Structure formats: structure tokens, C-alpha cells
Amino acid sequence: MNPADAMPFSRLMGVTVTAAGPAAVEGEITVREDLCTAGGIMHGGAIMAFADALGAAGASAALPEGAAGTTTIESKTNFLGPAPVGTLVRGRAVPLKTGRRMSVWQTTIETAEGKPVAFVVQTQLVL
Numbered sequence: 001m002n003p004a005d006a007m008p009f010s011r012l013m014g015v016t017v018t019a020a021g022p023a024a025v026e027g028e029i030t031v032r033e034d035l036c037t038a039g040g041i042m043h044g045g046a047i048m049a050f051a052d053a054l055g056a057a058g059a060s061a062a063l064p065e066g067a068a069g070t071t072t073i074e075s076k077t078n079f080l081g082p083a084p085v086g087t088l089v090r091g092r093a094v095p096l097k098t099g100r101r102m103s104v105w106q107t108t109i110e111t112a113e114g115k116p117v118a119f120v121v122q123t124q125l126v127l
Helices: 010-012 044-061
Strands: 017-019 024-030 069-080 088-098 100-109 114-127
Touching: 010 044, 010 088, 010 114, 017 044, 044 069, 044 100, 044 114
Parallel strands: none
Antiparallel strands: 017 024, 024 088, 069 114, 088 100, 100 114
16 A cells, blocks of 8 residues: 555645655655646645655654654755656655654655755654
């Protein structure tokens, strides 16, 4: 099962998780017109939501025994370049720290051609 399927908004956006585990999560999304801002460029909020889905999938995979789930409590995004409509965008989230109460994930997002789109660091609270 695609871990993004457990997140209705990610499913709506078209996020596909291609690899998932506690050490890394990889995924992709094709930029559709309804995910864009003016000029046919992927909206910053859509970029952030894509990164959040990957970090959340990783945090869920790395939950300590007995945890009920996870939720994002902080996220910081640096936008590095555009992703025009029709572009396949790929992301990779890796843990910077995992623990009993929280985990911190770093996500890099780039086009299929390797051009940087964004760099995201998010903190997940263990529930």
C-alpha cells in the first residue's frame, strides 16, 4: 500500500510514495495545473504539502513502540527553483533525529532532471 493513501490530502494531491522506511522515504508527484500558482509553476503550499507527506511517512515508519501516531509541529522551507506544470517532482526525506517524543526530517525536492526545487526541515511530534 502507498503510505500516502493513509493521508487523504496527499492522495488528493497525487503523491506517490515510492520507497518508505525509518531510514528514508522517497516519493513523487506530477505537477498538475490545479497545484500551480500564476504562470503554471507549482505553488509553494503544494511543495510544502508534498514534503510534509514524505516526512510524516518517515516519522510514522520510525515511531517508537507504543506510539499512537505523529503530527507535524514545525516546518521550514527554502524554495530553490521552479517546477512547471507537467514536471515530475521527486522528494527524499531522511531523519536528522528520531526519538521517543519527536523526530526531525530533512526533505530535498527536485525535478526528475535533478534541478533543485526546495529544501525542507520539519519536526514531528510523537503522539
